[in-house]
Amino acid sequence: MTINTLAKGGLQPEQMSCFRKMEKVLVAMQDPDMGMKMRNQRLLITVIPHAMTGHDIITWLIQKYHICEEEALHLGEMLVKYGYIYPLKEPRCLVLRPDESPYRFQTPYFWTSTRWPASELDYAIYLAKKNIRKQGELMEYEKERYSLLHKRINHTWDFVVMQAREQLRASKQRRKADRIVLECQEQAYWLINRPPPGVQNMLDWGLERPNNFSTRVPLNSDYYKSEIETSRRALGRNRVKSSVCLEGFVKYSEQYQNHDPIMQGCLPSNPWISDDIAYWMMNSEIVPVPTRLRVERWSFSFMELLSDAMGRREFMTYLEKEFSAENLHFWQACEEIRHGESSKIIEKVEDVYKNFLAPGAARWVNIDSKTMDKTLEGIKRPHRFVMDDAQMHIYFLMKKDSYPRYLKSDLYKNMLAKAVVPQETKKSVFPFMRRQRHSSPSPAQAGAQAAEEDGRAGTNSAAGSHF
Amino acid sequence: MPLVNNKVGDDCTASGDKALADGKALVDSLIKVVACYRHLASCVGGCTDSLQLRNELRQTREKAQNLAGDICHHLTSHLRDKSLPDGQRKEMELLWVAFSSCLELLHVDMCKVLNISGIVSLADSASLVHTGLEGCSDVAARALSLPDLNQAQTDSLPAGLESQERSTMELEISQIDRMIDDMEMKVNVLRWMVEPHGPQYADPLSSTDSASMALQSIDEEQQAPTSQPLCQRSHIFVLLLL
Numbered sequence: 021m022t023i024n025t026l027a028k029g030g031l032q033p034e035q036m037s038c039f040r041k042m043e044k045v046l047v048a049m050q051d052p053d054m055g056m057k058m059r060n061q062r063l064l065i066t067v068i069p070h071a072m073t074g075h076d077i078i079t080w081l082i083q084k085y086h087i088c089e090e091e092a093l094h095l096g097e098m099l100v101k102y103g104y105i106y107p108l109k110e111p112r113c114l115v116l117r118p119d120e121s122p123y124r125f126q127t128p129y130f131w132t133s134t135r136w137p138a139s140e141l142d143y144a145i146y147l148a149k150k151n152i153r154k155q156g157e158l159m160e161y162e163k164e165r166y167s168l169l170h171k172r173i174n175h176t177w178d179f180v181v182m183q184a185r186e187q188l189r190a191s192k193q194r195r196k197a198d199r200i201v202l203e204c205q206e207q208a209y210w211l212i213n214r215p216p217p218g219v220q221n222m223l224d225w226g227l228e229r230p231n232n233f234s235t236r237v238p239l240n241s242d243y244y245k246s247e248i249e250t251s252r253r254a255l256g257r258n259r260v261k262s263s264v265c266l267e268g269f270v271k272y273s274e275q276y277q278n279h280d281p282i283m284q285g286c287l288p289s290n291p292w293i294s295d296d297i298a299y300w301m302m303n304s305e306i307v308p309v310p311t312r313l314r315v316e317r318w319s320f321s322f323m324e325l326l327s328d329a330m331g332r333r334e335f336m337t338y339l340e341k342e343f344s345a346e347n348l349h350f351w352q353a354c355e356e357i358r359h360g361e362s363s364k365i366i367e368k369v370e371d372v373y374k375n376f377l378a379p380g381a382a383r384w385v386n387i388d389s390k391t392m393d394k395t396l397e398g399i400k401r402p403h404r405f406v407m408d409d410a411q412m413h414i415y416f417l418m419k420k421d422s423y424p425r426y427l428k429s430d431l432y433k434n435m436l437a438k439a440v441v442p443q444e445t446k447k448s449v450f451p452f453m454r455r456q457r458h459s460s461p462s463p464a465q466a467g468a469q470a471a472e473e474d475g476r477a478g479t480n481s482a483a484g485s486h487f
Numbered sequence: 488m489p490l491v492n493n494k495v496g497d498d499c500t501a502s503g504d505k506a507l508a509d510g511k512a513l514v515d516s517l518i519k520v521v522a523c524y525r526h527l528a529s530c531v532g533g534c535t536d537s538l539q540l541r542n543e544l545r546q547t548r549e550k551a552q553n554l555a556g557d558i559c560h561h562l563t564s565h566l567r568d569k570s571l572p573d574g575q576r577k578e579m580e581l582l583w584v585a586f587s588s589c590l591e592l593l594h595v596d597m598c599k600v601l602n603i604s605g606i607v608s609l610a611d612s613a614s615l616v617h618t619g620l621e622g623c624s625d626v627a628a629r630a631l632s633l634p635d636l637n638q639a640q641t642d643s644l645p646a647g648l649e650s651q652e653r654s655t656m657e658l659e660i661s662q663i664d665r666m667i668d669d670m671e672m673k674v675n676v677l678r679w680m681v682e683p684h685g686p687q688y689a690d691p692l693s694s695t696d697s698a699s700m701a702l703q704s705i706d707e708e709q710q711a712p713t714s715q716p717l718c719q720r721s722h723i724f725v726l727l728l729l
Binding site: 050126178 | 518532533585606682
């Protein structure tokens with residue numbers, strides 16, 4: 021037997037917050053002006069007040085909380101399933117029907133609670149009461165549980181029976197109508213706290229069941245110090261307003277909409293539909309003349325330019341004119357270190373140092389002294405990311421300085437003018453003519469072919485693509 | 488020496504029997520009081536909640552605590568007495584187990600009442616839950632074994648009564664706590680060794696048992712003081728028919 025106290029506190033799980041909220045809803049429903057409309061329940065000769073229909077409950081919820089009917093139905097269902105309202109017609113069926121079915125409020129004593137869960141002793145007393153009151157009233161599963169309890173808490177069985185009798189006598193002091201209500205209340209309580217087999221136990225927390233071991237944390241100064249540290253770190257984190265994030269996302273989507281083959285379609289035609297691989301051929305890594313869309317994308321961001329092989333080539337040409345090509349060479353070398361083979365790292369770092377960082381190097385790059393010192397220190401023990409700071413510095417240098425000028429330069433503008441916009445392939449004149457089906461060539465192969473046949477127009481089987 | 492011992496033994500047995508009977512009577516009345524308290528507690532927060540109900544609760548609670556204190560002393564002193572003969576010891580242990588179950592029920596009920604009075608305040612009568620009950624009756628009278636309770640109907644809530652009630656309740660709950668702890672510390676009752684009484688209580692589902700119990704309750708009904716103005720005559724006839 022365990023006794024849980026107010027004083028010790030924290031040994032019993034906190035009342036689930038959803039219970040507290042449901043209790044508030046219940047209390048709000050009692051308001052004489054704005055609360056639930058009450059009716060009388062008529063049973064043969066007795067009249068019992070304070071009944072309400074399912075329809076009334078839902079209407080009240082809709083009005084009070086300004087929600088739609090579906091949500092009100094769901095909320096009402098929860099109130100019934102957790103035992104705050106119980107049905108009068110079919111007590112074992114804990115469902116909220118949005119019609120004239122009668123319901124009644126459960127008394128606060130029997131409200132679902134995790135702090136004082138129903139105990140075995142209570143259940144035994146309830147079953148004993150039921151057994152004494154009317155022979156044969158216990159259902160099969162109740163009889164089984166009764167026998168089980170009889171074995172389990174056998175030592176206190178005298179008490180169970182005596183207490184059951186006393187409780188029955190106490191309730192005999194009341195009028196018949198009250199007795200009926202009390203029996204219904206108790207029955208509803210036990211249907212929730214000891215559900216019949218096959219019915220889901222509403223109090224089962226499932227995977228969220230609290231792990232008792234972790235809750236036994238000693239609340240000493242160390243604990244509070246670590247809590248303060250965690251909160252401080254959390255405050256210091258960079259946060260972006262969700263509105264700003266969403267704006268950025270919307271801008272990105274707008275900018276790229278025309279470039280998306282699914283949203284905008286692709287020219288000359290979608291290879292997956294038309295079996296014509298011209299689209300892939302024209303957009304492969306290195307082509308004599310790039311497509312217009314591709315060249316446009318170079319102006320979207322610096323990273324777009326750098327990740328396109330042709331873009332890099334063009335940019336390099338431009339930088340050579342400006343005598344700042346070593347920046348791009350350095351950046352490319354750093355990329356190779358980052359993404360290359362582990363065994364070659366040391367060798368590559370040595371090369372980079374010799375060519376770019378050493379005083380008096382052939383292609384010396386201009387890095388600020390702090391970053392230079394840090395990188396030189398790191399080179400003593402080279403690893404994959406040792407060049408990161410320097411690379412980042414040069415990247416931003418190019419981005420702020422050379423890149424905007426490139427976009428304004430003649431070189432870029434000529435490229436843009438030269439870029440080709442492929443025409444859409446003419447659709448077949450006879451709309452329902454069956455295409456000859458054959459296995460489509462793989463785009464990977466198409467790319468390799470284009471790389472080999474440098475300069476030669478790729479093969480295609482459809483008519484009408486102009487270069 | 489043996490003579491003296493026998494004498495002491497005789498006295499012990501005789502007084503032991505009396506002590507047992509006393510203890511049994513005390514525990515029986517505590518069971519009755521706890522049942523009534525539970526019955527009253529189930530009305531708290533509902534539409535029948537009133538100052539009168541709270542008064543009755545308080546009185547029932549006080550009675551329960553007094554009884555509990557008495558039983559605690561009684562049983563503790565006897566069970567710590569090493570010279571208690573075995574048969575009596577067994578009976579005492581039975582009483583002990585019944586007593587601790589009583590305390591457990593009382594404790595939970597008190598905690599629940601405290602909790603509910605925090606959620607549904609008596610001062611705000613608009614928030615009392617419409618449970619369908621109408622009017623409480625003489626349950627408390629039954630608990631206190633009084634023919635009638637003269638209650639002065641007070642309509643207004645005296646200032647500060649509720650908070651005072653709460654602090655009193657919290658005190659009493661912690662008292663019960665300590666009593667339970669003390670009990671466990673002082674007396675070691677092996678619960679798995681305790682056997683309840685014979686066949687009358689053993690079989691939970693035999694028909695004779697429930698019928699006999701029902702009859703017994705009818706007898707009690709007829710013998711109890713008829714301070715049941717609200718109880719209908721017809722109910723007694725119905726009971727007799729069972």
